[in-house]
Amino acid sequence: MTVPADPMSTALAPFVAMLGAYELGSGPVAVHRGLPSSTVSITIPEEDSLEISWVGRPGSSQRHRAVVAGLHLDAAELRQVGCTRGVWLTLSPLGAGALLGLPASALAGHIVDLADVVPAMADLPERLAACRTWPQRRALVAQSLLTGLGRHGERANHHELRSAIAALSGTTRVQEAAFRLGCSRRHLSSLVRAEFGVTPKEYQRLVRFETVRGRLVDAARSRGVGLAAVAAASGFADQAHLTREWRAMAGCTPTEWLRAEGLAVQGPSVGDR
Template identity: 30%
Template sequence: MYRERPSRVSGAVVWTRTVAGGDERPVLPDGCMDLLWCEGRLLVAGPDTRAYVPDAAPGTRYAGIRFAPGAGPALFGVPAHELRDSRVALDALWAGPEVRALAERITEAPDPATALEAAALARAPVPDPLTRAVAQRLAAGWSVTATAAEAGLGARQLHRRCLDAFGYGPKTLARILRLQRALDLVRRGVPFAEAALTAGCADQAHLAREMRALAGMTLTDYASAANSETSTPSGSWTTA
């Protein structure tokens, strides 16, 4: 069972999940990084460029905080591209004694998700306005050229900034955010063709190709999963 709610950390989402038997739905790329607690362990999920299929036993419990695109690197202290398509233990990034004490405190808390959120809130850096603006414009369907011009950056500068902040270049980020826009509409029951056009795809066939390339599944399969009570809209819950 998956649940999520808005976080007190700006732009973030707090989520929990208990793995059910036979629940192996993929986690889809969303441009985000997550801080995870899993049965006493603290992990970091880097930004994905493809669907990730978790391997967790039924009954495994997770709590996580999914940061807004571009917000994770300042918290974790590493460029996003260094964690792309990976899951790592938090003590590989932060001091081991600090991570062990934090993991123990969260595990002993009545609600690990709330304790995890409090820990993230205490360390959350001030959002970078330029990074946030780039993500917002690409998410709204702006072209990479227009986004770079509005930000006052050259193409190479924007590419470097995107690698550090999001884990991949602006074209890949734009594709992922466009797919997420379309899937948000699909979850609301919008017909596939309408969702494709509204999100910025050329047509339904274009969206279907992007779905297969980035998510590894069909729109029909996604819509069916999204209507089940254990589906995961987005995010990066996982084992390391």
């Protein structure tokens, strides 16, 4: 998936991790693997709808005009026919409450239609389709989010949740994160489960996975770093350990995913490791 970077307004920046136009390919049918994520994502095709299914779960296929996906530890497959462009944005767990009006836990592990989550945005896909340029589309989405912030912004000042995200992202040990926050492990677990819909350890696992994904892409683009080095930098025992974790979460090996994205890294294929 090709997504150009885009700066965010000051008001939305704490809650929107990314907002950009995507392009799944030039063919009439495009298939994209949606990887596990610590963010809430919204995908709005430029035309028609998206068919989405969980990887490895027969019969899980759904079709939506616009899609909201909560935090999830499994991969999904997105299939788009005809026009393979659209708008894609990701929200921090805090962003779900501040912009959509419900905690991220209400969406965790689920893929639902945007209209069902935020009825006020039900006509957003049609309004985006009427825009002629990307700046117009971006402005329309940003304005819709700002409207949501005006309605639900009281959740935006939840200092404890901000601190929990920072603490969990800064260590791989839940007990250490709780110590940094000055609370018990049980309190941290209850808070994260209630707001994010995952356990603190699962959230850390998602953050680690996303860090590895970024390093894999950087390594592939630089052509100077191999998978073994990525594994070592990410705290895995070895390349095989990284491969097992990646397969468990992404449903494929790192090498297979990079090839599907049109990338490759140095070193032997990890498919047989």
